Amino acid sequence: MDTKATKDLQYWKNYASSLKIDARAFIDGKSVEAADGATFDCVSPIDGKVIAKVTQSGETEINLAVAAARRSFEQGVWAGLNPRKRKSAMQRWASLLREHADELSALETIDAGKPIGDTTSVDIPGAIYCVEWFAEAIDKVGGEVAPVDHHLVGLVTREPIGVVAAVVPWNFPLLMASWKFAPALAAGNSVVLKPSEKSPLTAIRVAQLAFEAGIPAGVFNVVPGFGSAGKLLALHMDVDCIAFTGSTAVGKQIMQCAGQSNLKRTWLELGGKSPNIILPDCPDLDRAASSAASAIFYNMGEMCTAGSRLLVHRDIKDAFIEKLLVAAKSYTPGHPLDPSTSMGAIVDTIQLERVQSYIEAGRAEASLLTGGNRTLQDTGGYYIEPTVFDVSNPAARIAREEIFGPVLSVLTFDSVDDAVRIANDSEYGLAAAVWTSNLTTAHEVSRRLRAGTIWVNCYDEGGDMNFPFGGYKQSGNGRDKSLHALEKYTELKSTLVRLR
Ligand code: NAP
Ligand code: MG
Numbered sequence: 001m002d003t004k005a006t007k008d009l010q011y012w013k014n015y016a017s018s019l020k021i022d023a024r025a026f027i028d029g030k031s032v033e034a035a036d037g038a039t040f041d042c043v044s045p046i047d048g049k050v051i052a053k054v055t056q057s058g059e060t061e062i063n064l065a066v067a068a069a070r071r072s073f074e075q076g077v078w079a080g081l082n083p084r085k086r087k088s089a090m091q092r093w094a095s096l097l098r099e100h101a102d103e104l105s106a107l108e109t110i111d112a113g114k115p116i117g118d119t120t121s122v123d124i125p126g127a128i129y130c131v132e133w134f135a136e137a138i139d140k141v142g143g144e145v146a147p148v149d150h151h152l153v154g155l156v157t158r159e160p161i162g163v164v165a166a167v168v169p170w171n172f173p174l175l176m177a178s179w180k181f182a183p184a185l186a187a188g189n190s191v192v193l194k195p196s197e198k199s200p201l202t203a204i205r206v207a208q209l210a211f212e213a214g215i216p217a218g219v220f221n222v223v224p225g226f227g228s229a230g231k232l233l234a235l236h237m238d239v240d241c242i243a244f245t246g247s248t249a250v251g252k253q254i255m256q257c258a259g260q261s262n263l264k265r266t267w268l269e270l271g272g273k274s275p276n277i278i279l280p281d282c283p284d285l286d287r288a289a290s291s292a293a294s295a296i297f298y299n300m301g302e303m304c305t306a307g308s309r310l311l312v313h314r315d316i317k318d319a320f321i322e323k324l325l326v327a328a329k330s331y332t333p334g335h336p337l338d339p340s341t342s343m344g345a346i347v348d349t350i351q352l353e354r355v356q357s358y359i360e361a362g363r364a365e366a367s368l369l370t371g372g373n374r375t376l377q378d379t380g381g382y383y384i385e386p387t388v389f390d391v392s393n394p395a396a397r398i399a400r401e402e403i404f405g406p407v408l409s410v411l412t413f414d415s416v417d418d419a420v421r422i423a424n425d426s427e428y429g430l431a432a433a434v435w436t437s438n439l440t441t442a443h444e445v446s447r448r449l450r451a452g453t454i455w456v457n458c459y460d461e462g463g464d465m466n467f468p469f470g471g472y473k474q475s476g477n478g479r480d481k482s483l484h485a486l487e488k489y490t491e492l493k494s495t496l497v498r499l500r
Pocket of ligand 1: 170171172176195196197226230245253303305404430470471475
């Protein structure tokens with residue numbers, strides 16, 4: 001047995017190169033190639049090398065997957081199962097995922113460039129926990145008996161919707177997918193998942209393991225492919241619900257596709273430009289500074305909740321920035337398979353160029369405090385230094401648009417009202433944070449911030465499943481996580497029985 005101490009860079013490199021990657025679509029209990037044989041290259045951002053040829057799902061594969069999901073749903077092999085049995089199957093699946101945790105972590109790291117220290121401690125355990133959490137709810141959550149006239153019995157029940165499509169991004173490939181498929185499957189639906197073309201490998205593996213654990217054929221299908229495959233799902237007449245995590249621009253298209261087709265239920269978890277407000281009575285400037293650095297540099301800034309707008313009161317600005325720049329140094333990019341690496345690679349060249357173009361815009365409209373360069377180019381991979389700009393104009397592009405990279409805008413304010421106004425002046429409303437020692441200020445500011453998650457004296461806390469997660473405004477609708485997420489994947493039915 002390997003101990004944790006032996007799992008160094010060389011260990012993980014050997015481990016990753018020994019993986020046998022089956023990157024075919026998983027439809028109706030089988031690994032399948034595209035009917036026309038189409039594949040696309042899965043490139044590792046660690047070094048720019050191709051690590052797998054992935055099935056490129058087209059119309060045929062999407063139709064096959066939706067048909068398999070429909071058939072399994074109508075046959076009741078999953079939806080009609082005794083809830084305890086459905087729970088047991090998901091628990092067996094979670095155990096199998098745990099047995100394969102190293103494999104899944106390594107796949108996630110080589111596919112998306114995330115540090116192995118994060119995939120082994122956050123991404124993969126988080127996804128397994130999500131499966132377990134919703135499995136546990138299956139035989140705990142029931143319906144209601146409504147208080148109606150004595151001659152009636154009124155039942156309010158929740159039923160699975162049917163075929164749920166999930167389209168997910170690449171920043172937390174398996175974790176974001178699990179926030180969809182775990183509650184959707186727990187509620188009894190059959191699922192068709194389209195992972196991002198930039199990070200399809202763990203989703204495919206997890207579907208193979210679901211089948212191995214006894215989840216019946218057709219209940220969980222994975223169709224890797226491009227955005228066009230996601231669009232086919234959004235337009236499909238036999239998909240009952242689409243759950244999407246990704247950009248606001250694509251989210252809008254998904255909603256339009258639902259309107260153009262069968263008015264499928266549409267759940268959107270979209271982008272953000274979250275404000276992190278440091279008031280002058282911040283209880284601990286050192287902790288706030290290291291938290292502000294992690295809020296933007298963790299996961300290379302590829303975070304929907306990234307604290308990408310740091311709002312600092314003028315009186316403490318200089319002192320705070322000094323501490324922030326020290327904290328930023330602990331995010332020097334390194335080899336993602338090295339357990340000591342805290343910052344990995346940007347997911348692909350498209351995202352790399354996007355981040356670089358924002359940095360160029362920033363150089364023109366703000367002053368650069370640190371970073372700003374591509375680094376480790378000799379590796380062939382895609383790495384960017386942690387970058388901080390002092391932005392005097394809140395209307396600057398880098399302070400308004402979601403960059404989805406390690407680029408922080410520092411803005412200055414003079415009063416609480418000022419801070420709240422700047423914070424809320426955004427099309428997004430995913431998350432926000434405020435640092436203060438005053439209990440009243442903490443609650444009042446929390447109430448005034450228009451965002452789905454508010455952190456007080458912390459950032460990015462809440463890794464468990466109890467809290468609903470999602471956005472106000474153009475950060476989306478609906479909520480992932482918590483029992484509220486189960487509701488998204490059910491229809492509400494009223495049944496009235498006349499007794500006499
Ligand atoms: P994206 O470009 O919107 O893509 C998301 C998914 O949609 C991918 O699987 C993509 O496939 C697919 N897609 C692209 N075009 C499509 C279309 N016309 N119809 C249907 N599907 C389509 O987003 P991303 O770059 O992967 O992810 C970054 C975004 O996700 C950021 O905006 C981030 O804030 C957001 N995000 C939000 C949350 C949240 O919970 N609110 C969590 C994480 C990320 P391909 O990749 O194959 O093109
Ligand atoms: Mg990849």
